[in-house]
Amino acid sequence: MGIKIKSMKKNDFRDNDTLELFKQSGGNVLITTLDEIVNWGRSNSIWPLTFATSCCGIEMMATGASRHDFARFGIEVYRASPRQADVIVVAGTIVRKMAPVLKRLYDQMSDPKYVIAMGACAVSGGPFYYNTYSVVRGVEHVIPVDVYVPGCPPRPEALLYGVMQLQRKIKSETMRLTRDRDREYAEGTIPPKFKLSKEEDHE
Amino acid sequence: MIEDTVIGSIEQQEYTINMGPQHPSTHGVLRLVVSLKGEIVTQVKPHLGYIHRGIEKMSESMTYPQIVHLTDRLDYLSAHINNHALCLAVENALQVEVPERVKYIRTIMDELNRIASHQLWWCSFGMDLGALTCFFYGLRDREYILDIFEESCGSRLLHSYYTPGGLMKDIHPGFQKRVKDFIKYFRKVLPEYDQLLTGNVIMQERTRGIGNITKEEAISYGFTGPSGRGSGFACDVRKHHPYALYDKVDFQEVLYHEGDSLARYQVRIGEMWESMKIIEQLIDNIPEGDYSAKMKAVIKLPEGEYYQRVEAARGEFGVYILSDGGKTPYRLKLRSPNFSNLSAIDLLARNFKIADLIAIGGSLDLVIPDIDR
Numbered sequence: 358m359g360i361k362i363k364s365m366k367k368n369d370f371r372d373n374d375t376l377e378l379f380k381q382s383g384g385n386v387l388i389t390t391l392d393e394i395v396n397w398g399r400s401n402s403i404w405p406l407t408f409a410t411s412c413c414g415i416e417m418m419a420t421g422a423s424r425h426d427f428a429r430f431g432i433e434v435y436r437a438s439p440r441q442a443d444v445i446v447v448a449g450t451i452v453r454k455m456a457p458v459l460k461r462l463y464d465q466m467s468d469p470k471y472v473i474a475m476g477a478c479a480v481s482g483g484p485f486y487y488n489t490y491s492v493v494r495g496v497e498h499v500i501p502v503d504v505y506v507p508g509c510p511p512r513p514e515a516l517l518y519g520v521m522q523l524q525r526k527i528k529s530e531t532m533r534l535t536r537d538r539d540r541e542y543a544e545g546t547i548p549p550k551f552k553l554s555k556e557e558d559h560e
Numbered sequence: 561m562i563e564d565t566v567i568g569s570i571e572q573q574e575y576t577i578n579m580g581p582q583h584p585s586t587h588g589v590l591r592l593v594v595s596l597k598g599e600i601v602t603q604v605k606p607h608l609g610y611i612h613r614g615i616e617k618m619s620e621s622m623t624y625p626q627i628v629h630l631t632d633r634l635d636y637l638s639a640h641i642n643n644h645a646l647c648l649a650v651e652n653a654l655q656v657e658v659p660e661r662v663k664y665i666r667t668i669m670d671e672l673n674r675i676a677s678h679q680l681w682w683c684s685f686g687m688d689l690g691a692l693t694c695f696f697y698g699l700r701d702r703e704y705i706l707d708i709f710e711e712s713c714g715s716r717l718l719h720s721y722y723t724p725g726g727l728m729k730d731i732h733p734g735f736q737k738r739v740k741d742f743i744k745y746f747r748k749v750l751p752e753y754d755q756l757l758t759g760n761v762i763m764q765e766r767t768r769g770i771g772n773i774t775k776e777e778a779i780s781y782g783f784t785g786p787s788g789r790g791s792g793f794a795c796d797v798r799k800h801h802p803y804a805l806y807d808k809v810d811f812q813e814v815l816y817h818e819g820d821s822l823a824r825y826q827v828r829i830g831e832m833w834e835s836m837k838i839i840e841q842l843i844d845n846i847p848e849g850d851y852s853a854k855m856k857a858v859i860k861l862p863e864g865e866y867y868q869r870v871e872a873a874r875g876e877f878g879v880y881i882l883s884d885g886g887k888t889p890y891r892l893k894l895r896s897p898n899f900s901n902l903s904a905i906d907l908l909a910r911n912f913k914i915a916d917l918i919a920i921g922g923s924l925d926l927v928i929p930d931i932d933r
Contacts, residue, residue, distance in 0.1 A: 408582055410589050410611050411929045412636035422699035455610045458581050488621045489614040510717055
């Protein structure tokens with residue numbers, strides 16, 4: 358059984374079949390039906406957090422505004438409080454001083470929570486990868502990431518595509534299992550490289 | 561009884577709250593530590609560095625054409641204008657005369673960028689005051705400018721369109737028609753902005769007489785751009801130290817003397833009209849010719865110091881290059897308008913209510929990566 362996203366055919370999500378494989382791993386009728394209902398609800402009302410550090414934030418605003426209109430896909434309103442948000446779109450560079458704040462914001466969000474790394478800076482450090490002393494090279498060193506959207510900055514269409522990929526990912530979830538990612542994050546095995554010193558963590 | 565004492569103690573006691581770094585109305589990751597007495601602001605301390613990317617240090621290991629790409633990412637809403645500053649500094653150092661066509665295109669692009677930037681400021685200022693409609697109206701019109709940019713530069717926001725000596729590519733054949741269509745359209749739409757927000761009673765009440773700064777204080781704090789001109793400080797670099805084609809076009813420096821948030825608002829609305837006037841004078845007369853001067857493959861500046869300033873959408877943007885004769889600068893210092901404008905926020909917001917702090921911050925039009933660099 359494939360995953361259906363209303364506004365996009367399956368062929369349009371190129372070479373990304375892994376998500377469908379998750380779905381095929383089976384389960385009993387009652388649970389899979391319940392899963393579908395829950396996932397349908399979750400994937401169609403992802404509310405992002407108002408969080409933007411730099412240039413990509415402007416493109417995120419443009420995505421929410423008149424021409425591109427985020428809300429068509431159920432990404433309805435930006436929430437100012439992390440406790441009301443489902444997804445954090447990390448739009449822009451994260452520097453060492455900002456990293457503990459971002460981690461705290463992520464921890465404050467209630468489950469289930471998702472992360473989109475928007476733009477080259479959040480994916481890998483982007484133009485600030487070399488020769489700089491303050492930039493965290495990719496937000497995955499601080500919090501676990503679900504979808505990467507490349508570009509500097511990505512076009513609004515790219516962000517919309519990324520969001521639909523996230524919807525697809527949510528639709529492949531099942532409530533029988535805790536997500537591996539969440540478990541690993543709780544155990545502290547991810548995020549991998551970036552370690553905050555004690556002072557930084559309690560700033 | 562207990563309530564009375566609690567409320568009484570809150571009103572008398574000074575207490576401190578944090579605004580930011582993640583706050584929807586600080587336009588980025590600015591952290592303001594605000595001391596309050598009741599609802600009245602007694603002190604504002606800005607804490608910087610939450611988006612410090614070390615661009616000045618990075619520039620020391622990059623060649624001049626590469627640095628152009630970094631200047632985009634400072635004040636991303638006036639990307640063209642920032643590029644212009646660095647390119648002019650390099651061109652002046654090498655004493656290269658760019659073709660006339662390049663000057664025309666650069667001036668038009670700068671002004672388009674200024675309009676786009678002010679539109680976005682108008683959206684977010686409206687949102688800060690609680691008028692969500694502005695957000696949709698402003699960004700609707702901004703998309704038309706971005707389309708023009710996209711056709712010629714290939715990018716919507718961070719263009720890196722200028723290079724030392726000229727432009728990356730020639731303009732798109734449909735550029736002139738598109739720009740003229742946009743101006744025609746925007747002349748009709750801009751009065752709508754006034755109808756929506758400028759005359760609004762709530763907006764007037766929340767900005768008139770709020771965040772005052774006198775001309776002398778503005779000068780001593782280094783206020784530039786629309787914020788400075790709102791207090792009557794004639795500081796338009798385009799007018800007083802013209803570069804590109806600004807000495808040939810006819811435009812007015814918009815000046816208001818009240819020095820409050822409303823004056824700063826009106827300066828920006830006036831600037832959009834003036835920018836359109838500048839574009840209209842130039843768009844039909846773009847001369848034929850090369851889109852770039854002949855430059856050496858490796859650009860090396862002669863030893864010495866060079867400074868160039870331009871009028872960005874938020875104020876005076878300056879680039880200072882100290883060269884030791886190599887292909888990378890020995891030191892690059894950027895004078896960003898937002899840094900100086902922010903420095904006065906304590907003076908502006910003191911003795912006003914905390915809700916006014918939002919309006920004041922909005923009227924300064926801060927872009928945080930430009931402050932932290």
